[in-house]
Structure formats: structure tokens, C-alpha cells
Amino acid sequence: MDSMFVFCGLCAGFFNGVVSRFLLKTAIPKEKSVFFAVWICGILYRLSFVVLSVFFLKNGQDADILSFAVPLIAAQEIFLAVPIKTKKNICSEKRKI
Numbered sequence: 001m002d003s004m005f006v007f008c009g010l011c012a013g014f015f016n017g018v019v020s021r022f023l024l025k026t027a028i029p030k031e032k033s034v035f036f037a038v039w040i041c042g043i044l045y046r047l048s049f050v051v052l053s054v055f056f057l058k059n060g061q062d063a064d065i066l067s068f069a070v071p072l073i074a075a076q077e078i079f080l081a082v083p084i085k086t087k088k089n090i091c092s093e094k095r096k097i
């Protein structure tokens with residue numbers, strides 16, 4: 001039964017990572033304020049997904065919750081660890097004061 005929770009956590013994490021990466025990739029060419037708004041919303045989305053999944057699994061054993069949450073968090077963070085290749089580098093732009 002634990003392997004089912006691990007598999008579901010990996011699938012949900014994969015889905016969340018793909019969605020977050022796609023939204024960030026589409027927001028990169030836009031203004032900085034739009035990019036950072038999408039970035040913050042992505043963090044809140046992933047955090048709320050973890051909290052809601054733990055809430056729905058609260059009647060289960062602690063091992064079931066951990067075997068779902070750990071692969072979920074690991075899978076969705078792998079997509080953000082790999083840099084997104086783009087023509088525009090946000091960090092290297094000169095600031096206008």
C-alpha cells in the first residue's frame with residue numbers, strides 16, 4: 001500500500017512541476033513584476049497542494065502521509081532546480097534608479 005502512495009505522490013509532483021515550469025517559462029519574457037507575481041503564485045500553489053493533500057490524508061497513518069508528501073515535494077522541486085533556457089536573463093538587466 002505504501003508504494004501506491006509513493007507513486008501517487010510522484011505523479012502529483014510531476015504534474016505540479018510541469019505546470020509551475022510552464023507558467024514560469026511563459027512569464028519570463030514579460031515584465032519583472034509579472035514574472036515575480038507568477039513565481040510567488042507558483043510557490044503558494046505548490047504549498048497549498050501539499051497542505052491540502054496532507055489534510056485529505058490526515059485519517060491515514062503517518063507513514064502514508066510521509067510516503068506521499070516526500071515524493072510529491074521532491075518531484076515538483078526537480079523541475080525548478082533545472083534552469084529554464086531563455087534569451088532574456090532577468091538577473092543581468094540593469095536597474096533604472
